[in-house]
Amino acid sequence: MKRREFLSSSLAAGAGTLLMSNHRAVGEAADPELDVALIGAGIHGRTLLNCLLASGGVRIRAVCDVWPYRRNAAVYYLEAFGQKTVGFEDYRQMLDQVDGLQAVVVATPDFVHAEQTLASLQAGLHVYCEAPMARTFEQARAMAEAAEQTGKLLQVGYQRRSSPRYQLVAENLLGEAELLGDITAAGSQWNQPELWEQGWPQRLTLPAADLQKYGYADMRQFRNWRWFTRYSAGPFVSAAVHQVDVLNRLLGTPPRAVLAAGGADFFDDRQCHDHVTAIFEYPHEARTIRATCQVLTTTRGTAGSHELLVGTEGSLRTSDNPQWFTVFREPTAADWNVWVRQGFLVRPERAASSVPTPDSGGLLHVEETGLVEEYRLPLTADKSSLHYHIENFLQSIRGKARLNCPAETALASEAAVLRALEAVEAKRQLPIRAEDA
Amino acid sequence: MAHERAGGQTLVHEAMAARFSVQVVHDPPQYAWQAVCAAFDQLDMLEGQLSRFVEGSDVWRINRLRPGETAVVALDTFRCLALALELQQRTGGAFDVTYRSQPTSLPAERLGLRSGRSAVQMLASGVEVDLGGIGKGYALDQMATVLAEWEVTTARLAASSSTILALEPPPGEPGWLLTYGNTSGLRRRHLSRAAFSGSGVSVKGHHIRDPHTGLAAGRRVRAWARARSAAQADALSTAFMVMSGEAVARYCRDACPAEQVQAFLLEEPDDELRALPDSAFWEDSSKEVL
Numbered sequence: 001m002k003r004r005e006f007l008s009s010s011l012a013a014g015a016g017t018l019l020m021s022n023h024r025a026v027g028e029a030a031d032p033e034l035d036v037a038l039i040g041a042g043i044h045g046r047t048l049l050n051c052l053l054a055s056g057g058v059r060i061r062a063v064c065d066v067w068p069y070r071r072n073a074a075v076y077y078l079e080a081f082g083q084k085t086v087g088f089e090d091y092r093q094m095l096d097q098v099d100g101l102q103a104v105v106v107a108t109p110d111f112v113h114a115e116q117t118l119a120s121l122q123a124g125l126h127v128y129c130e131a132p133m134a135r136t137f138e139q140a141r142a143m144a145e146a147a148e149q150t151g152k153l154l155q156v157g158y159q160r161r162s163s164p165r166y167q168l169v170a171e172n173l174l175g176e177a178e179l180l181g182d183i184t185a186a187g188s189q190w191n192q193p194e195l196w197e198q199g200w201p202q203r204l205t206l207p208a209a210d211l212q213k214y215g216y217a218d219m220r221q222f223r224n225w226r227w228f229t230r231y232s233a234g235p236f237v238s239a240a241v242h243q244v245d246v247l248n249r250l251l252g253t254p255p256r257a258v259l260a261a262g263g264a265d266f267f268d269d270r271q272c273h274d275h276v277t278a279i280f281e282y283p284h285e286a287r288t289i290r291a292t293c294q295v296l297t298t299t300r301g302t303a304g305s306h307e308l309l310v311g312t313e314g315s316l317r318t319s320d321n322p323q324w325f326t327v328f329r330e331p332t333a334a335d336w337n338v339w340v341r342q343g344f345l346v347r348p349e350r351a352a353s354s355v356p357t358p359d360s361g362g363l364l365h366v367e368e369t370g371l372v373e374e375y376r377l378p379l380t381a382d383k384s385s386l387h388y389h390i391e392n393f394l395q396s397i398r399g400k401a402r403l404n405c406p407a408e409t410a411l412a413s414e415a416a417v418l419r420a421l422e423a424v425e426a427k428r429q430l431p432i433r434a435e436d437a
Numbered sequence: 438m439a440h441e442r443a444g445g446q447t448l449v450h451e452a453m454a455a456r457f458s459v460q461v462v463h464d465p466p467q468y469a470w471q472a473v474c475a476a477f478d479q480l481d482m483l484e485g486q487l488s489r490f491v492e493g494s495d496v497w498r499i500n501r502l503r504p505g506e507t508a509v510v511a512l513d514t515f516r517c518l519a520l521a522l523e524l525q526q527r528t529g530g531a532f533d534v535t536y537r538s539q540p541t542s543l544p545a546e547r548l549g550l551r552s553g554r555s556a557v558q559m560l561a562s563g564v565e566v567d568l569g570g571i572g573k574g575y576a577l578d579q580m581a582t583v584l585a586e587w588e589v590t591t592a593r594l595a596a597s598s599s600t601i602l603a604l605e606p607p608p609g610e611p612g613w614l615l616t617y618g619n620t621s622g623l624r625r626r627h628l629s630r631a632a633f634s635g636s637g638v639s640v641k642g643h644h645i646r647d648p649h650t651g652l653a654a655g656r657r658v659r660a661w662a663r664a665r666s667a668a669q670a671d672a673l674s675t676a677f678m679v680m681s682g683e684a685v686a687r688y689c690r691d692a693c694p695a696e697q698v699q700a701f702l703l704e705e706p707d708d709e710l711r712a713l714p715d716s717a718f719w720e721d722s723s724k725e726v727l
Contacts, residue, residue, distance in 0.1 A: 043478060050486075053555070054498070054509045080512050082553050199471025201587045322492050382501050384493030 030057060031398055035100050037062040039091045039116050040108035041074035044130065048107055049074065051390040053081055054383070058394065062098045064088040066214045067222075069204045091116050095123045103153075103397055105390075106130060109225040110232045111215065114139035117154065121146045126153040128393045132241045133407065133414050135233060140414045144407035155393040155403050156410035158245045162388035164381055165325060169318060170249055172344045179327065179339065180311025183284065186251065186291035187308045188243035192235060193301030198223040227270035234272025236262065236295045237417050239305070244280065245405075245413035246307045246318060247291050254412035255280035255291070257431050260423040266298040274298055278420040281429075293420070320385055329373040336375065345375040445591075445607065446470065450477040452484045453573050453596070459580070461592040462607050472587035476580035476594075483579060486511045487572045489565075499548075499566050502559035507551070515555040517568060517575045517668065522548065524571070524672045528688060532570065532676035533648035539563030544648065574634060574671025577602040581667075593628075594667070600634040600674075602667040617661050618710050619703055631697050632667035634674040636660050647679045656681070661701040669696065677702065686713045 034057060038045055041063050052058045060083045065071040071087045078085040088094035095101075103126040106116050114134040120127045127147075133140040133156055147154035160166045173179045200223050208218070216222040217230070225231035226238065248254050262276030274297045282289040306319035313333035317326045327345060329336055340347050381388070395401035416432050423430045445462035448470065457480060463469035489496045495514035502508055510518075521534040525544060535547045542561035549558035568575075573596035580594055581602055593613040594602040603613040612627025617635060636645060637659035646653060662673035677685050677700050685700045692698040700713040 043482065046482075050511045056509060077512060080515075080553075081509070081555050196474045197471065199468065199475065199587075201472075202468070203588065381492055383498055387493055 031395075031400075033057050033059055034102050034394060034397055035059050035061045036103045036105065037064065037094060037098060037101055038074070038105045038107065039064045039094075039120075040106060040130075041065040041070040042107065045070075045105075045107040046074070046077070047386065048105055048128075048130075048390065049078070051384075051387045052105070052394075053083075054387060055391045055394055059083065060085050061101060062086050062088055062094050064091045064094045066090075066210065067204075067206060069201070092119065095119060095125075101125055103127065103393075110238075111135040111225075111230065114143055117143050118146050121150045121152050121154065124150070124152065126155075126393075126397050128155045128157065128390065129407075130157040131410070132233065132237050132417070133410055135231070137415055137418045140407075140411060144411055147407050153393070153396055153403055154407040155389070155396070156405045156407055157386075157389065158242055158405045158410060158413070159385040159389035160242060160246055160320060161249070161404040161409075162392045163320065163385040164388070165322065165377055165379055166246065166249075166318060166385075168344070168377055168379055169316065173316065173327065173339075174250055174309075177339050177342075177344055179314055179336070179344075180309060180316060181313030181330075181333070183251065183289060183309055183311045184287075185310040186247050186282070186289055188240070188247065188291070188293045188306070189303070189308075190239040190243060190295045190305040191299040191301055191303040192239060192295065192297045192305075194299065195226070195235070195297055224270075227267070227272050229271045232272060233418060233421060234276075235297045236273055236276035237421065239295045240276075240278070240293050240417045240420070241410075241413050242320075243305070243307050244293060244416050245410065247280070247282070247293075247309075248412055248416070250307075250309060250318075251282050251284065251289060251291075253282055253284075255282050255416050255432055257281040257429050258416065258420045258423050259429040260420040261427075262421075262424045273421075273424065276420065276424060278417075278423065280416060280420075322381070325377060327375040327377070329375060331372070336373075340375075343378055346378045348374050348376075448473045448477075450480065452477075452480050453488065453576065455573055455597040455599075457573075457576075457580075457597075458595045459584075459592055460595075460613075461584075461589060463589050463591060468587075469589055472584055472589040473592075475587065476583040479579055479583050480576050483513055483572070483576045486514045487517060487568050487575070489567055489569075496566050496568060499557050499559070500564070502557075504559055504562050507556050507558045509554060509556045512555050513575070513579065515550065515552075515557070517571060518548070518557065518566070519550055519552070520575070520668055521568065521571050521672065522550065524669065524676070527691075528673070528676040528680060529684065530648055531679040531684070532672045534566050534568055534570065535564055536646055536648040536651075537565040537567050540651065570675045571668050571672040573597075574600045574602075574632065574667035574669070577632070577667035577671075596667075596671075599636070600632065600667055600671045601628065602632045603628040603630065605629065617701065619659070619706060619708075622710060624710070628663075631663060631665055632670035633661065633663050634667070634670035636674040636678050637703075638678075645675060645678050649679075657702055657704045658706055659703040660685075663697060663699040663701075665695060665697045669698070673698065673700070682711070682713070689713050 036058050060078050063074040063085055066089055075085050075087045104120040106113055106129045113129055117127050117129050205219055221228050258278050258280050260278035262273040264270055264273055266274045277294045280291045304324050306317050306324045309316045314330050315328040319325050339345050392401055392404045396403045419432045445460055446466055447458055447460045449456055449458045459473045461469045485491055486495045488494050495510040498508045524532045530544055533544050535544055547561045547564045549560050577594045590605045592604045606612045606629040612629035615628055616623045616625050618624045660674055660677035662670045662677055664670040689698050689700055702711045
C-alpha cells in the first residue's frame with residue numbers, strides 16, 4: 001500500500017492516529033520460513049534476535065560468538081522459543097557446517113563486519129549487517145561490491161530508513177507538501193549516556209590465546225572494543241552514520257565537504273574521540289546548506305538524539321524517539337490546514353491566534369504576539385524502527401519488499417562520517433569525493 | 438553514579454520512572470562496580486521491553502493487538518506476564534495487570550499465553566496491559582541474577598524506596614536494615630535473601646485502583662508484602678491494598694513456605710500495624726519507635 005492510500009484508509013476509518021498493524025491474525029497465511037544465523041550474541045545481538053523472533057517465519061539455525069558466555073546464553077534463550085539452534089565459536093565453521101542457511105545477521109564489533117559479511121555473501125547468503133558497515137571505507141565499499149557481484153541482499157542497519165515516521169517526513173512533508181519552504185540549514189545532535197567500562201565475570205575470562213586468535217589484545221579491549229581504534233572508528237561514527245544518513249535522505253543528496261573537531265577529552269583511558277563536532281556542506285541548487293553534527297558520549301543522555309531541518313516556512317525536528325519529533329510552523333508561513341486535512345500533520349492543541357487572520361480587505365486584527373505552532377505527526381508506530389528494519393530485510397528475501405537500506409545507499413553516509421574523522425586530524429575542511437559515495 | 442560508603446558502595450540508576458539503587462559489599466570494589474553496571478544494563482533492556490510507554494516495546498505491541506492476533510515477545514516479558522497472570526488468579530483478581538482495560542471482558546479471558554513460543558494472544562477487545570505493579574520487582578530479580586553470574590552475593594537492591602531485594606547480608610550483620618510502619622511505631626527489621634515492598638495512599642494519593650470496581654482502593658492506608666522474590670512482593674503489596682484482611686490471611690496461609698509470604702497492614706494512619714501471619718518470618722512484638 002502506498003503512503004497516500006495508507007493515510008487515506010486510516011483516516012477514513014476515523015482513527016485519527018495511524019496504526020500500522022504488524023501482527024499476524026490467526027488463520028492468516030504464514031510467510032515461508034527462513035533459515036537464519038546470528039553472528040555476535042551480545043546485547044545488541046539479543047535485541048536483533050528478539051526482532052527476528054517477533055517478526056515470525058524464522059528459524060534461528062545457528063548462533064556464533066567467540067565468548068561461550070554469550071553463545072551459550074543465546075542458545076539457551078532460543079530453546080524457550082522452540083528453536084533448535086546450534087552454537088559456534090568460529091563463524092567460518094558455521095558457514096561450512098550448517099546446511100540450508102539463507103541469511104546471516106552480523107552484530108559483531110565493527111572491525112570484523114567486513115570479513116564476516118564478505119564470507120557470508122560469497123557463501124550465497126543474504127546479510128543484515130549492523131551499522132557502521134565496517135572499520136574503514138575501503139572495507140565498506142568492498143562489501144557493497146560483493147553484494148552486487150553475488151546478487152545477494154546486503155541490508156545495512158540504518159533502521160530509521162524503515163521507520164514509518166521518517167518515511168512520512170521524506171515522502172509527504174518534504175516530498176509532497178514541501179512544508180519547510182526553502183531549507184537553509186540542518187543539524188544533528190546525539191547525546192549518548194556515558195558508556196561505563198564493561199567488565200566481565202572473572203570465572204568467564206577468555207584465555208589469552210583465544211582472544212589473540214580472534215584479534216583482541218586482551219579481555220578489557222574485547223569488552224570495550226568501542227573505545228579502541230583497532231576495532232572501531234569510535235562512538236562518533238557509530239552514532240553519526242545514522243543521523244547523516246537521515247540528512248542525506250531528507251536533503252536528497254550527500255554532503256560534498258566536511259570540517260570537524262574533536263578529541264578524547266573526557267576519558268583519559270580511551271583511544272577513540274568521546275566528542276566530535278562536524279560541519280557538513282550540502283549542495284542545494286545554487287546555494288549551500290550547512291549541517292552541524294555533534295556526538296557526545298559524556299552526558300547523561302537526557303538531551304536525547306535528534307536531527308533538525310530549518311526552512312523559510314518552518315522547522316522540523318526528527319528523532320527515533322517519538323517524543324522529540326516535532327514540526328514548527330513559522331508565523332509568516334502559508335496556512336498548513338490543508339496538510340492537516342490530508343492527514344500529514346496533527347494541529348497543535350493551542351492555536352496561535354484566537355481570531356482567524358483575515359486574508360483580504362486590508363483588515364488587521366491586533367492582539368498579543370502569537371505562539372510558535374508546534375505540530376505533531378499523525379502516526380503511532382506498532383513497533384520499533386529496528387523491528388521494522390529487520391522485517392523489511394526478511395520480506396525482501398521473500399521477494400515481497402525491496403531493501404530500505406541496501407549497501408550502495410549506505411555508502412554515502414559511511415564515506416561522509418569517516419571523512420569527518422579525517423578532518424579532525426587534518427584540522428581543515430576536506431572534500432568528500434563523489435566516487436567515495 | 439556511585440558513591441562510597443563504609444562497608445560497601447551504593448550505585449544508582451534511573452529507569453522505569455524510578456531511582457534504582459544497589460548497595461554492594463564486595464572486594465575488589467571496582468569489580469563490584471562493573472557487576473552492578475551490568476545489572477543496570479539488564480534493567481535498561483527490561484525497561485525497553487516492559488514499559489507501556491516505550492514505542493515498540495513488547496507491552497506496547499501487546500496493547501495494539503486485535504482479538505485473535507498473537508505477538509511473540511522477549512522471554513522476560515513472557516515470564517513477567519505469566520507471573521502476573523498467576524498472581525491475578527491467586528489473589529482473586531486483586532492484582533490485575535489488565536486493570537486499565539474496558540470492562541467488557543473478564544480479566545481471566547483477556548490474554549492467552551503460549552509457552553514454548555513465548556507468544557501472547559489477545560483474546561478480547563479493549564485490553565490494555567500495564568506491568569507497573571510488578572515490573573520494577575521483576576527487574577530487581579533479574580538484576581540479582583546478573584550479580585549472581587558475577588558471583589557478587591552481598592547486596593541490597595531497591596526500586597526507589599518501594600521495593601527492596603536483599604541478597605546475602607553484610608559481614609557480621611543479620612541482614613540489611615530497613616524500617617516500615619507508621620510514625621507512631623516504626624519497625625526496624627533485618628532483611629536477607631528476601632524481598633519487601635510497600636504500597637499506600639499517603640505519598641501519591643489514591644492511585645491504586647480496585648480492579649473489581651475500577652475505583653480507588655480505599656480499604657486501608659498502607660500495605661507491605663514480604664516474599665522471596667521482588668516481583669511477587671511488588672505485586673502483592675498492591676494486591677494487599679485491595680484484598681480484605683481475611684483474604685490476605687488466606688493468601689499468606691496458602692502460599693508455599695518457600696515463597697516466604699507475609700503481610701503487614703495499616704488500616705488507618707494511627708492504627709496498630711497488623712502482621713499476617715503474625716509470626717511467620719518477622720514476629721511483630723518488637724515495635725520500636727524511632
